Amino acid sequence: QVKVITIDDAVQHAFENNIDIKISDNSLKLLKTQKNFSWNSISPSLSASGNFSNNFEGDVNSLSVTGSVNLAISSNLYTSIKNANLSYESGKISYEQKCKSIELNVRTAFYGLLYEQENIQLQKRGLETSENQYKQNQEKFKKGQMSELDVLTSRVNYERKKPTLQAAVVAYQNDLALFKQIIGIDQNVELELSGSLDEVLKIKAVALDGLDVVPPDVLLAEKSLEIAKNSLLASKFSAYVPTVSAGYNYGKNKSSQTSEWNTINNLSIGVSIPLDSVLPWSSKNISVAVSKKSVEDAKLNLEKTNTSVTVQKENLIRQITQAISQIDSLKANVELAEQTYNMTKTAYNYGKTDLLSLQSASDNVLSAGVNLKSQAYSLISTILQLENLLGVPFGSLGLNK
Secondary structure, three states, X not given: OEEEEOHHHHHHHHHHHOHHHHHHHHHHHHHHHHHHOHHHHHOOEEXXXXXXXXXXXXXXXXXXXXXXXXXXXXXXXXXXXXXXXXHHHHHHHHHHHHHHHHHHHHHHHHHHHHHHHHHHHHHHHHHHHHHHHHHHHHHHHHOOOOXXXXXXXXXHHHHOHHHHHHHHHHHHXXXXXXXXXXXXXXXXXEEEEOOOOOOHHHOOEEOOOOOOOOOHHHHHHHHHHHHHHHHHHHHHHHHHOOEEEEEEEEEEEEEOOOOXXXXXXXXXXXXXXXXXXXXXOOHHHHHHHHHHHHHHHHHHHHHHHHHHHHHHHHHHHHHHHHHHHHHHHHHHHHHHHHXXXXXXXXXXXXXXXXXXXXXXXXHHHHHHHHHHHHHHHHHHHHHHHHHHHHOOOOOOOEEOO
């Protein structure tokens, strides 16, 4: 049974079966849980205890039952809640990047397999042309219209194309096996790829006008800066802001020497004021200084990321523009090579040119076709990289007009 698969089907299979995506999804769920319950530090702690003792010397028994409620409001409650939210937002960006990275690999591999398929077809056509030429030359030799040396030359040309075709088939089979592994399909399933590079050859430009998106790398760097600023605020709170605590105890105890139960009913409220922050060499002041340094580093990293993304974007756009221009030229080369081969073949049949010229014309047709398909694969791969860099949906930038 042959399974026909489109590029969107392959992406869907990868999303459902890829292990890295599942691991990232579990990590994101954990961050979401931590965000939802980030307020739990103000949740009161409850405890209950019971105690029985027996003094054998004095023959005195005692029994006590107590319960307590304790509450502590730390100075960094606000920053803890905010840090949990920022960590979750950063985790979402990382998860989306992981999904985009997997999708980029799948789409690039899919187009790579399409290129290898078309390369194999071109190699087969070249081999068939050489085989037909060799058979025709054999007939001419039998009729005395060609020398044996020309027949042997055409046979050599035919035989030397076989290893090239075999190598292309083996490379395709190996890459297809890796592709099945990436998208999570059993190796025994026979795949048929639905698609063609001909659609890529119609692309005339990339649509960047009016594009208002923040690249994922920049978003992640911005979140890192927010987290660093929040950590600095937490360090300052810990160094300068008091901590409030409260507790309530209630219990009953009774001794065998008395007939009445005694009651314990206590309420306590405390405030802890940090004083070592006035010392420049204290650990809390050092912690504040370290947090300030982290904020400066995060700012520099954001600036570096913005510059890096801009440079990468401009480089990819130049590569795309160059590839589109080269495709137009390569299309003309294919047409010219085919016309040249047809004319050379006609001249050869009339004895107006030699066998080497015909073989050279045939090789030029094959080479021009392979170069065109290779450039198409290079173009779509570069466009996919640009879409991944900018964080836009795949397939949204290429314009066929």
